Amino acid sequence: MSQQTLADKVGVTRQTIFAIEKDKYSPSLEVAFKISNVFKTPLEDVFTYD
């Protein structure tokens, strides 16, 4: 899945998805849940806290 496709499904910009992947932005809970729903995986499998 491309960043743009994920961004469109979640409702954010592609640059926001890029920033999340590069650890330059922590999304809100709403966006985090939307991302995990897109991948159909639990939230804790998509995001980790270091």
Added chain:
Amino acid sequence: MNMSYKEKSLIASLGVTLLLFGWYLYGAFSNLSLNPELPGFIEIIILIVWVVVLESIIQSVLAIKDKLQLEDERDKLIEKISYRYSYGFLSVCIWFLMVQILLDTRFDNHLMLTTPYGMFHFLLLFFVLSEVIRFGTQLYYYRKGV
């Protein structure tokens, strides 16, 4: 470089602001006087119209190349942070001018800053600088992350 439409738009706005207002303020203060002549009303209107026209042209060009994106939560967060810094700076400057007025009134000092011409140009300078801080802060957080 993965710049969004928003970042390019900010760089354009920053450039236009610095170019036009910088040119005007340089002309106003170039004779090293803190009491430059007050421009006519028409000149100020022309300057503002130029700023708006230039920004509109640049935004249109950018919109052709990049798909116009709605603001998402990251854009709004960065914008809020930038307004906080910009407002803080502007508040300090306004307080500074207010103190100057009080000192001038109290001690009959006649500082050049408190003449109408000086006040006008320093207010304009402070507003422009606060806008530069707003644009710069947004660009910084877009690059660094938030």
